[in-house]
Amino acid sequence: MTDQPTLRDGDLVLRPWTLDDSDATRALHDREIAHWFDFPAVAPSAQEHRAWIEDTRTEWSARTKVTFLVQWRGEPAGTVDVRVQDPGVGVLSWAVYAPYRGRGLAWRAVRLLVEWAFDALGLERVEAHVNPDNRPSVRTALRAGLRREGRLRGNASLGGVRQDTLVLGRRRDDAHPDTREGFTAMLDSTLPTKRAIAQGVLRAGSAGASQVLLCELVYKREWDLPGGVVDPHESPAACVVREVREELDLVVTAGPLLAVNWLPALHGWGDATVFVFDLGTVDARLIERAHLQQREIRGVHWTGPDDWAGRVAPYNERLLRALESRRGDGATIYLEDGTPVT
Ligand SMILES: CC(C)(COP(=O)(O)OP(=O)(O)OC[C@H]1O[C@@H](n2cnc3c(N)ncnc32)[C@H](O)[C@@H]1OP(=O)(O)O)[C@@H](O)C(=O)NCCC(=O)NCCS
Known part of the structure; x- marks a missing residue:
């Protein structure tokens, strides 16, 4: 059984979660995270958070989901994960803790995860399901190179209220988001059609x-x-x-x-x-x-x-x-x- 790797992009590191991360990161949960994930409380209990970290290891072993702690300049700054849904398709999720937001960490971390997942997990496609009102997350997905693909009406619930979901996706064979063709396709997917x-x-x-x-x-x-x-x-x-x-x-x-x-x-x-x-x-x-x-x-x-x-x-x-x-x-x-x- 291979260990979960550590991924690097300059000052940004994605590494496996350990139980030693538990106390510091539990305190970093805020209302924003609780709101968009529809958590019942702002922060999980110490026991819940440790159990969640343990789960990330089991999921890695089964390759059903891969979760990385986002570390920036040595500090735990957030979490990103990809859940393998159908063979070849991964569903992404992410959060950056409040003190580290607005620095481009989310989209860089998601992009690093996506490119690793295409390569190491052999995924053909990744997608994210984002609430249309969650503007920072929609931007994160787009900056990470996902294209806006559609809107599912009323398929989710948040705080007991029916919500729409935006589906954004990237295929392994899409032009890379750093190329002109890839960037144009991403932007084009967001523009109105008349x-x-x-x-x-x-x-x-x-x-x-x-x-x-x-x-x-x-x-x-x-x-x-x-x-x-x-x-x-x-x-x-x-x-x-x-x-x-x-x-x-x-x-x-x-x-x-x-x-x-x-x-x-x-x-x-x-x-x-x-x-x-x-x-x-x-x-x-x-x-x-x-x-x-x-x-x-x-x-x-x-x-x-x-x-x-x-x-x-x-x-x-x-x-x-x-x-x-x-x-x-x-x-x-x-x-x-x-x-x-x-
Ligand atoms: C979504 C989230 C991860 C963004 O983290 P971040 O590190 O601040 O994001 P980045 O700095 O990488 O910015 C990504 C994009 O979002 C935009 N953005 C960030 N905060 C924003 C805000 N409050 N309003 C509008 N846009 C915002 C950035 O400008 C950037 O887009 P741009 O490059 O086109 O300008 C963070 O707000 C968060 O953890 N939210 C709660 C959890 C959540 O919603 N998870 C997703 C569930 S699907």
């Missing part, structure tokens, strides 16, 4: 009395411009062309951008940015050739300003009227909730 929608204005008729094509949809009452939600890695212009092909079986070209309309969150949907493209003017009989996608489109209609009130959503009526009044001036209109912002 919903984009692409729609098009297809007209028929003469310049003076042109009509706009609207779709009557299966899943909502209001008529809407053809188009849809932009797929990941798809451009808005490519999206509107694809959507018109899928919905109407018509081939169009995305012309100039007529409007960008930001829609606030509504009826349980998140906010979205709508890109409205000019699809040109066609012969009205073109729609006779359209094959409507039955599960989405009930019908298509050439419409003018008199048809919109009550038929399209209020924000779309505002958009259509703004497009009508600015027709021909060549500029892209920026709107919020259908109202032009100047």
